[in-house]
Amino acid sequence: xxxxxxxxxxxxKFNRDEERVDWHDGALWWIRQKRDRSAxxxxxxxxxxxxxxxxxxxxxxxxxxxxVQFEENLIKNGVKVYWASDAEEHNEIVYSILKGKEITQMVxxxxxxxxxxxxxxxxxxxxxxxxxxxxxxxxxxxxxxxPSHIVLPCIHxxxxxxxxxxxxxxxxxxxxxxxxxxxxxxxxxxxNVFLTRRAALTGVNFAVAETGEYVxxxxxxxxxxxxxxxxxxxxxxxLEKLIPERKHLGVFLRLLARSAIGQPITIYSSHFxxxxxxxxxxxxxxxxxxxxxxxxxxxxxxxxxxxxxGCMNTCPVYRKSGGLSYHNTISxxxxxxxxxxxxxxxxxxxxxxxxxxxxxxxxxxxxxPIHDQLYKWRQVIVKEGYVANRKTLSMKAMSLTFASPDIYxxxxxxxxxxxxxxPFAVNNKFxxxxxxxxxxxxxxxxxxxxxxxxxxxxxxx
Amino acid sequence: xxxxxxxxxxxxxxQPPLSQLPDISMFNVVEVDIASKYTDTxxxxxxxxxxxxxxxxxxxxxxxxxxxxxxxxxxxxxxxxVAELIAxxxxxxxxxxxxxxxxxxxxxxxxxxxxWLTENVMGQRIIPYICQHLAVVVYEDSLVSTxxxxxxxxxxxxxxxxxxxxxxxxxxxxEQALVLGAHGPLSMTIFLIK
Numbered sequence: 027x028x029x030x031x032x033x034x035x036x037x038x039k040f041n042r043d044e045e046r047v048d049w050h051d052g053a054l055w056w057i058r059q060k061r062d063r064s065a066x067x068x069x070x071x072x073x074x075x076x077x078x079x080x081x082x083x084x085x086x087x088x089x090x091x092x093x094v095q096f097e098e099n100l101i102k103n104g105v106k107v108y109w110a111s112d113a114e115e116h117n118e119i120v121y122s123i124l125k126g127k128e129i130t131q132m133v134x135x136x137x138x139x140x141x142x143x144x145x146x147x148x149x150x151x152x153x154x155x156x157x158x159x160x161x162x163x164x165x166x167x168x169x170x171x172x173p174s175h176i177v178l179p180c181i182h183x184x185x186x187x188x189x190x191x192x193x194x195x196x197x198x199x200x201x202x203x204x205x206x207x208x209x210x211x212x213x214x215x216x217x218n219v220f221l222t223r224r225a226a227l228t229g230v231n232f233a234v235a236e237t238g239e240y241v242x243x244x245x246x247x248x249x250x251x252x253x254x255x256x257x258x259x260x261x262x263x264x265l266e267k268l269i270p271e272r273k274h275l276g277v278f279l280r281l282l283a284r285s286a287i288g289q290p291i292t293i294y295s296s297h298f299x300x301x302x303x304x305x306x307x308x309x310x311x312x313x314x315x316x317x318x319x320x321x322x323x324x325x326x327x328x329x330x331x332x333x334x335x336g337c338m339n340t341c342p343v344y345r346k347s348g349g350l351s352y353h354n355t356i357s358x359x360x361x362x363x364x365x366x367x368x369x370x371x372x373x374x375x376x377x378x379x380x381x382x383x384x385x386x387x388x389x390x391x392x393x394x395p396i397h398d399q400l401y402k403w404r405q406v407i408v409k410e411g412y413v414a415n416r417k418t419l420s421m422k423a424m425s426l427t428f429a430s431p432d433i434y435x436x437x438x439x440x441x442x443x444x445x446x447x448x449p450f451a452v453n454n455k456f457x458x459x460x461x462x463x464x465x466x467x468x469x470x471x472x473x474x475x476x477x478x479x480x481x482x483x484x485x486x487x
Numbered sequence: 488x489x490x491x492x493x494x495x496x497x498x499x500x501x502q503p504p505l506s507q508l509p510d511i512s513m514f515n516v517v518e519v520d521i522a523s524k525y526t527d528t529x530x531x532x533x534x535x536x537x538x539x540x541x542x543x544x545x546x547x548x549x550x551x552x553x554x555x556x557x558x559x560x561x562x563x564x565x566x567x568x569v570a571e572l573i574a575x576x577x578x579x580x581x582x583x584x585x586x587x588x589x590x591x592x593x594x595x596x597x598x599x600x601x602x603w604l605t606e607n608v609m610g611q612r613i614i615p616y617i618c619q620h621l622a623v624v625v626y627e628d629s630l631v632s633t634x635x636x637x638x639x640x641x642x643x644x645x646x647x648x649x650x651x652x653x654x655x656x657x658x659x660x661x662e663q664a665l666v667l668g669a670h671g672p673l674s675m676t677i678f679l680i681k
């Protein structure tokens with residue numbers, strides 16, 4: 027699935043429609059502001075983040091034992107447990123469960139892991155139809171596009187575009203774009219899906235080693251509608267979703283929805299522990315690069331992520347380039363530090379899609395130093411030779427310039443002269459810094475020159 | 488080696504030295520006026536709170552708030568003359584036409600408005616999700632301040648399924664416009680009993 031375009035060129039495409047970029051930027055910033063209001067209303071917010079980070083540090087350091095304990099409790103609770111090293115093995119397991127029951131249709135609630143695994147396509151090729159039931163994911167599915175945001179899958183779409191999709195796929199009146207009316211149509215259509223599917227698959231937000239239960243959070247109620255009406259319930263989870271004890275859910279459930287969308291808790295936080303009579307429950311533990319990420323001391327903290335999407339909403343690059351330009355299921359700052367671990371060559375561009383402003387780290391509910399990791403990934407990627415030649419050359423030129431005061435001064439003077447006298451030499455289509463940007467006027471002199479003239483000369487006199 | 492053995496061996500080999508679990512006991516706070524805090528929070532989410540002094544009084548207001556020509560179900564024997572008692576052993580699909588479900592919460596949380604329900608108070612797991620409107624009886628003495636207090640009360644209770652529900656189902660997936668009633672109930676009402 028090698029992507030042909032990198033973040034910069036995909037972002038350039040997104041940037042062609044300036045009005046849409048401003049709208050997208052504003053929509054996400056509004057969510058960031060809601061997050062701030064909600065965080066400020068919560069006493070001990072910073073202590074909560076610290077505790078969450080500490081609990082996850084413990085999980086990472088004791089993951090082996092927690093996995094064994096969790097599995098033991100799942101089995102005790104009557105849940106069938108599977109282990110998958112990679113996407114292929116995960117997809118095979120799901121297929122074999124469904125095939126064993128002669129099931130050809132399944133309903134799925136939001137699960138970024140199964141998106142990453144390409145489960146829908148895999149099952150489709152084998153004659154099994156999957157419907158994504160989260161409204162945003164459903165919209166993306168009928169448009170044949172991946173989610174652009176892990177919490178708000180179709181945040182980049184206008185309601186008129188969604189109306190057009192509904193007209194085409196659900197037979198609504200042409201031109202209908204009212205969000206309430208469109209949601210009602212989807213509600214009716216998907217209710218029929220929930221009532222007729224024998225199998226339901228959900229993701230997992232938190233898995234409790236102590237009890238063997240797992241918690242699924244939604245606002246729409248789609249995970250519960252699917253799961254409680256199914257005869258076969260499947261949950262797919264990454265190894266890192268574990269937490270030690272039930273009481274730790276208090277910390278994470280307080281942080282998750284507030285960090286995500288500024289809501290005090292998701293409407294539904296469902297604790298699945300045992301199958302209901304007559305039902306089967308299956309749980310798949312998926313590695314898919316987690317155990318190798320554990321071996322990277324600089325990057326293993328990214329396994330703490332609880333997928334709130336807070337870092338995306340605050341990121342100036344994400345807001346202005348859109349999630350799809352990251353060409354990865356998990357986009358934004360967190361996607362940019364998770365992806366290189368899986369395939370450094372394919373995702374070499376992502377750690378560079380950042381200004382390193384640090385806003386992501388400041389809102390992260392589990393205190394992952396995201397911008398530090400972005401910076402460190404850049405170094406690893408350059409060292410391993412996965413960076414485009416143009417970038418390597420310009421970086422060498424930059425290190426030479428900064429290493430010599432004389433070259434630095436001359437380069438600065440030359441640069442200012444060009445900006446003031448011959449701006450066309452740099453403001454042209456060969457210089458990516460001028461794309462979608464207006465440059466401020468260049469100062470007549472550098473601070474060094476000003477200091478020499480105004481302070482040094484005066485102190486002499 | 489099986490994938491299980493391969494994964495567990497890799498995790499064991501790669502995980503860092505043990506880091507201690509932090510103490511989280513300092514997060515338990517005492518709310519002064521917990522009932523009014525709860526009411527404010529839940530109303531802010533888009534829910535409705537109606538206060539009563541006894542469960543029996545609920546019967547009178549049901550026709551004022553809900554369509555009683557449609558199916559109303561409950562797990563509360565006190566309400567069996569206005570609602571059908573939920574059967575635990577029938578196909579959950581048979582509840583697809585429920586207009587209103589009235590059930591009783593184990594506890595409710597003031598900081599976020601959520602009620603805690605386990606499958607024994609739901610009657611069937613699907614009930615609070617499939618009904619068009621959900622009403623939950625909450626006794627004032629079952630209110631707690633935060634999620635930490637909630638888990639202190641839940642402790643090591645054994646259940647097959649339990650869930651927090653914090654309002655009517657909602658979505659904002661279409662241009663961030665808030666719509667109540669995504670896949671679950673269109674409305675949620677708390678009957679708060681003093």
